[in-house]
Amino acid sequence: MPLTQPFILNKTNSIANQFLAELRDVTIQQDKYRFRKNQERLGEILAYEISKILNYKSADVQTPLGTANINLAAEQPVVATILRAGLPFHQGFINFFDRADSAFITACRKTKKSGAFTIQIDQISAPNLDGKTLIMCDTMLATGQSTVLVCKEIIAQYQLKALHIAAVIASNEGIAHVRANLPNAKIWTCAVDDEMTSKAYIVPGLGDAGDLAFGEKV
Template identity: 35%
Template sequence: MKVIDTPAAKVILSRLRDKNTSKQEFRRLLFKAGFISAVEISREIPLKEYTISTPLNVETKAFRFEEISVIGVLRAALPMVWGMLEVFEEADVGFLSAKRKEAESAPPDYRMDVDISYESIPSKNAVIVIVDPMLATGSTLAKVIKRVRQKVNPSRFIVSSLISTNIGIQRILQTDPSSIIYTFAVDPQLNSKAFIVPGLGDAGDRAFN
């Protein structure tokens, strides 16, 4: 697990947490967060070397990323995915609509039932980056990882989130011990409804409602 705690990341996360941030600004900040995340995650992506010619007709080494797929969990991840594609321009893109079943109170172990109502998963066995701004109980992302593994055999899973909890992180690593998690912050607790505290609220609602 790696925390992205650069000054730029801290400023963006602070503005995302602020309840007075408008939905338009919230979407822009998610886009920027996706870009920053991709820059950090790029350290994990193998490169292919090839040769190009410069305008001076001199050949030199160049690099491109190996095959990579970016999969967003709808709908909150949409702006972050677009930000990531500024870095991973040639990535295949997929989406899953996954939502946990809300209850009056979460079970003691925070294992939540999750419905996946839509999926479009790239078919390549590439490095897969799964994007979901909030890694709370880990139930949603654990089910997403299992579903993706039913379709393809990725060389590696990388999870990109804004805010995580230790419970969520441990659940992901139990589901797939080789996964690498990038997050802007690890918040201390979940409330009785399994929302991250202090968190930033419901990222999807704040971006689109």
């Protein structure tokens, strides 16, 4: 598969801009339900966009009055996410890919005194991914280290058919890291931000996605 440009949702104006604005808004994001719901909505929208490039096959559907011919997806992707921040975004994907299996990965940043961090993968709970199209969705693609490490681990275990990486907000650095390390992956995001803090948080970003969705981690 050739290296393609990322799909960036907010390059085109749509109602999705409203969901993204609310996610970023420091006041509105205090409403945890709305914060999760807006991620879910954006997951649904990106799922719809990704669905356009899957393979389809013709099928007949019997209505009460006749037969309708319609193209239906010839395969179901597997939708994966990294716990815990990615859960609401993942929910949006499986709302639309409602026949798809899911995979869940437990991974976290292990920060040293110097501020440098490594990613620790604790568990990958996945169905057999051989021959599957995998959508790895996670709210933030910051350094890209979590996504790349997790995907490399999965690729070492399974022969994927295709790999899609989806994020609500991606940094330029994260996109570059994915493109350098997973050249066959297609990237889908709602927005791209230029900067990061010294602790590798995206600026302007939205803050700590996991804490805002589920409460502060101790």
